[in-house]
Amino acid sequence: MTLKTYVISRILLTIPMIFILLTTVFVVVRVLPGDPVQMHFEKMASPETVDRVRTLLGLNKPIYLQYLDYLVGVFSGNLGKSMQDYSLVADQVFSAFPATLELAVFATLIAVLVGVFLGVESSKSYNKPKDHVIRVFGIVTYAVPVFFLGMILQMVFGVWLHWLPTGGRMPTGLAPTGMNVPLSPSSGFSAYFLVPSFVGLALAGICLVLAKMRRKPIERRLWTRAVILFVVGFAMFAGLGWYFVSAGRVHLSTGLYTVDSLLEGNPFKFGLSLKYLFLPSLTLGVVLCGIFIRLTRTNMFDTMRLDFVTAAKARGLKDRTVTYRYALRNAFLPVLTMMGLEFALLLAGAVLTETTFSWPGLGRYIFERISFRDYTAIQGAVVVFGLFVSIVSLAVDLLYAYLDPRIRL
Amino acid sequence: MEEKNSIRKSMLARLAAVIPVVKSLTTRKGLAGKLVIIGAVLTVAIVVMTALSPWITPYDPNDVGAGDPLTAPNSQFPLGTDLLGRDLLSRVIAGGSVMLEVAIISVLFCAIIGIPLGLFSSHTGGVVDRFISLIMDSIYAFPGIILAIALTLVLGRGVINIALSIAVVYIPSYFRVIRSQVLSMKELPYVEAANSLGAKRRTILRRYILPNVLPSTIVVATVNFADAILTAAGLTFIGLGVNVSIPDWGRDLTYGRTLMLSGNWWVSTFPGIMIILLALGFTLMGEGLSELLNPRLEQGGAK
Numbered sequence: 001m002t003l004k005t006y007v008i009s010r011i012l013l014t015i016p017m018i019f020i021l022l023t024t025v026f027v028v029v030r031v032l033p034g035d036p037v038q039m040h041f042e043k044m045a046s047p048e049t050v051d052r053v054r055t056l057l058g059l060n061k062p063i064y065l066q067y068l069d070y071l072v073g074v075f076s077g078n079l080g081k082s083m084q085d086y087s088l089v090a091d092q093v094f095s096a097f098p099a100t101l102e103l104a105v106f107a108t109l110i111a112v113l114v115g116v117f118l119g120v121e122s123s124k125s126y127n128k129p130k131d132h133v134i135r136v137f138g139i140v141t142y143a144v145p146v147f148f149l150g151m152i153l154q155m156v157f158g159v160w161l162h163w164l165p166t167g168g169r170m171p172t173g174l175a176p177t178g179m180n181v182p183l184s185p186s187s188g189f190s191a192y193f194l195v196p197s198f199v200g201l202a203l204a205g206i207c208l209v210l211a212k213m214r215r216k217p218i219e220r221r222l223w224t225r226a227v228i229l230f231v232v233g234f235a236m237f238a239g240l241g242w243y244f245v246s247a248g249r250v251h252l253s254t255g256l257y258t259v260d261s262l263l264e265g266n267p268f269k270f271g272l273s274l275k276y277l278f279l280p281s282l283t284l285g286v287v288l289c290g291i292f293i294r295l296t297r298t299n300m301f302d303t304m305r306l307d308f309v310t311a312a313k314a315r316g317l318k319d320r321t322v323t324y325r326y327a328l329r330n331a332f333l334p335v336l337t338m339m340g341l342e343f344a345l346l347l348a349g350a351v352l353t354e355t356t357f358s359w360p361g362l363g364r365y366i367f368e369r370i371s372f373r374d375y376t377a378i379q380g381a382v383v384v385f386g387l388f389v390s391i392v393s394l395a396v397d398l399l400y401a402y403l404d405p406r407i408r409l
Numbered sequence: 410m411e412e413k414n415s416i417r418k419s420m421l422a423r424l425a426a427v428i429p430v431v432k433s434l435t436t437r438k439g440l441a442g443k444l445v446i447i448g449a450v451l452t453v454a455i456v457v458m459t460a461l462s463p464w465i466t467p468y469d470p471n472d473v474g475a476g477d478p479l480t481a482p483n484s485q486f487p488l489g490t491d492l493l494g495r496d497l498l499s500r501v502i503a504g505g506s507v508m509l510e511v512a513i514i515s516v517l518f519c520a521i522i523g524i525p526l527g528l529f530s531s532h533t534g535g536v537v538d539r540f541i542s543l544i545m546d547s548i549y550a551f552p553g554i555i556l557a558i559a560l561t562l563v564l565g566r567g568v569i570n571i572a573l574s575i576a577v578v579y580i581p582s583y584f585r586v587i588r589s590q591v592l593s594m595k596e597l598p599y600v601e602a603a604n605s606l607g608a609k610r611r612t613i614l615r616r617y618i619l620p621n622v623l624p625s626t627i628v629v630a631t632v633n634f635a636d637a638i639l640t641a642a643g644l645t646f647i648g649l650g651v652n653v654s655i656p657d658w659g660r661d662l663t664y665g666r667t668l669m670l671s672g673n674w675w676v677s678t679f680p681g682i683m684i685i686l687l688a689l690g691f692t693l694m695g696e697g698l699s700e701l702l703n704p705r706l707e708q709g710g711a712k
Contacts, residue, residue: 016543017543017546017547020543020547021547021551024547024551024556028556028559028560028563029559029563132440135440139444139689139693139696140685142688142692143639143689144685144688145639145642145643145646145662145681145684145685145688147643147646148642148662148677148681148684148685151666151669151677151681154669154670155669155674158670159669159670344549344550344551344553345553347552347555348554348643351552351554351555351647352554352643352646352647355646355647366555366558367647367648370558370562370647370648371648375562378559378562379559382555382556385551385552386551389552393550
C-alpha cells in the first residue's frame with residue numbers, strides 16, 4: 001500500500017465512524033425511552049406548554065424526519081436551540097471550544113514531558129528500586145480520580161499557599177482581545193508581501209523538515225513540493241491580507257487566551273493566563289502521564305540495546321546525548337501513536353477537570369446544562385467532542401504513517 | 410452421585426492448583442507478583458470492611474449530629490465530622506457499597522455482552538465482523554465519561570442504570586482483546602484439527618478457544634473494575650450519581666468540594682483516598698497479571 005492509498009482509505013474509514021457516532025448520539029438522546037421535554041420541566045409543565053416546546057424544538061415530527069433534520073443540521077453547523085435559553089447551541093459550543101482545546105494542548109504537553117522523562121529515567125535503572133518507584137507512581141496515576149487530584153492541588157496551591165488561583169480562566173474583564181489593529185493603506189506592503197511570504201516559507205520549511213525527519217534525500221520532487229506549498233501559503237495569506245486591508249482593520253483572535261494575549265502584545269495577561277492554566281493542565285497531565293511512562297520505559301529498554309546505540313556509546317558520546325538524541329528519537333514513535341489513542345481519555349478527563357476548576361470549556365458547559373436537563377445543548381456538545389476526537393485521531397494516524405513507513409505495509 | 414463427586418473433586422483440584430501459583434507469586438523475582446498480591450490484599454480488605462460495616466462503625470454513619478459540624482480530626486472523631494456533624498470515619502467505613510455494586514454489575518454486563526460478541530464476531534469474520542468492529546471502534550474512540558453522562562441522563566440514576574451506562578463504554582475493550590486473540594488462535598493446529606473433525610462452531614468456541622482467551626479477559630476485567638469505579642465517581646462528581654440515602658464515597662467527596670476551598674480539608678480527602686485505594690487495588694492486580702501473562706506485551710491493556 002502506498003502512502004496515498006493509505007491516506008485515502010484512512011479518510012474513508014473516518015466517514016462511517018463519524019456517521020456511527022452521530023447515530024449513536026441521536027439514538028441515546030432521542031430514541032431511548034424518556035421524553036427530554038418532560039424531563040426538562042420535571043413533569044410540572046402543563047401539556048400545552050410541553051406541546052409548544054416540542055413543536056418549537058422540532059420534536060413533534062416523526063423520528064426519521066428528526067434524524068434527517070439532525071444530520072443536515074450537524075453538517076450545516078446547526079446544532080439546534082438550547083432548551084434552557086433558546087439560543088443557538090452551535091454558538092455556545094464554539095465559544096466554549098477554545099478553552100477546552102487550550103487545556104488539552106497544555107495537558108498533553110505536561111503529560112508527554114513528565115511521562116517521557118520519567119520513562120527514560122526508569123529504563124536507565126531497569127528493575128532497580130528507582131525503576132520500581134517510578135512504575136508504581138505511574139500505576140497510581142491510573143487510580144486517582146482526576147477531580148480529586150484537582151481538588152487537592154487547588155487546596156494546597158490555592159487555599160493554603162495562595163500561589164495560584166483556584167479556578168476560572170481569567171479575572172473578569174481581563175480576557176485578552178487578540179490583535180486589533182486599524183490598518184493604514186501603507187500597511188499594504190506587509191499585508192500583501194511580508195506576512196504571506198513568511199507563511200509560505202514556513203510551510204515549505206515544515207515540508208523539508210518532515211522529509212529530513214524521515215531521512216529522505218532532498219531531491220527535486222521535494223523541492224517542487226516545497227515551492228507549491230510556498231505558492232499556496234502565499235496566495236492564501238495575500239488573499240487574507242486583501243480582506244483585512246479592505247476592511248480597514250485586523251482583528252485576530254483565536255479564543256486561546258495564551259495566544260490572544262501574545263497577539264495583543266500584553267505580557268502581563270500572558271503571564272496571568274499561564275497562571276490560571278497551570279493547575280488544571282498539571283492535574284490532567286499528571287493523571288495521563290502513566291501510559292507514557294510505561295511506553296517510554298519498555299521502548300527505551302529495547303532501543304538502548306540496539307547496535308547503533310552501542311556504537312554511539314563506543315564513540316564516546318555523552319550519556320545524555322546518546323539517550324535523548326539517539327535512542328529516544330527511535331522510541332518516540334509509539335508515544336506519538338499513543339497520543340492519538342489517549343486523546344479520548346484526555347477529553348474525558350478534561351470534562352471533570354473543567355468542572356473542578358470552573359474552566360469555561362465544553363466539559364463545564366455540559367456540567368452546567370445537566371442540572372437544567374438541557375438535552376439539545378448536551379447533544380450538541382457531545383457531537384462536537386466526538387468530531388474533535390475523530391479528526392485528531394485521523395491526523396495522528398496520518399502523521400504516523402508519514403513518519404513510519406512500516407505502518408503502510 | 411458418582412458424577413457429582415468427581416466434578417466436586419475436580420473443582421477442588423483446580424482450587425488447590427491455585428496455591429502453588431500464589432506461592433510462586435510471592436517468591437518470584439521482579440515486581441509483577443508483588444503487585445498482584447498487594448492489589449488483591451487491598452481489594453479484599455476494602456470489600457470485607459464494607460461488608461462488615463454495620464457492625465464496626467463507631468457511630469451510625471447517617472446520625473446527623475454525632476458531633477459538632479465540621480469538627481477537625483481529633484481523638485473522638487479520628488477523621489473529623491462533615492457539615493451535618495456526621496462521623497466521617499463511620500461514613501468512610503460504610504461508604505463503599507454503592508461504588509462496589511455499580512462496579513461489579515457493570516463488569517458483569519461488560520463480560521456477558523463483550524465476550525460472546527467478541528467470540529462470535531471474530532469467528533464469523535467477513536462483513537459482520539467488520540461492521541461490529543467498526544461500531545466497537547467508534548465507541549472505543551469516544552471519551553468514555555461523556556457517553557456515560559449522555560446514557561445516564563436518559564436512563565436515570567439507579568444503580569443498575571448507572572452500571573449499564575458505564576458498561577456500554579467498556580464493552581469495546583473486551584471485544585478488542587477477545588477479537589485479536591481469537592484471530593491469532595483460529596489458525597492454530599488444534600483448532601483446525603477440531604474443525605476438520607467436524608466439530609460444531611459452538612463447541613470449538615467454547616471448548617477450544619474460550620479457555621485460552623479467559624486469562625487475558627481477566628486482565629481486562631480488573632482494569633475495567635478500576636475504570637468503572639473512577640467513572641462512577643466521575644458521574645457522581647458531575648451530579649449524576651446514584652440517588653440513595655446511604656453513605657457513598659463519591660457523594661461525600663463531591664459535597665466536600667466547596668468545604669475544601671474554605672479550608673476544611675478532611676471532608677473530601679478521606680473518601681477520596683478510599684476511592685484511590687479501591688481503584689488502585691484493581692489496577693495493581695491488572696498490571697501485575699498482564700505482565701505475568703505476557704511479559705513482553707506490557708504496553709497493551711489499560712485504556
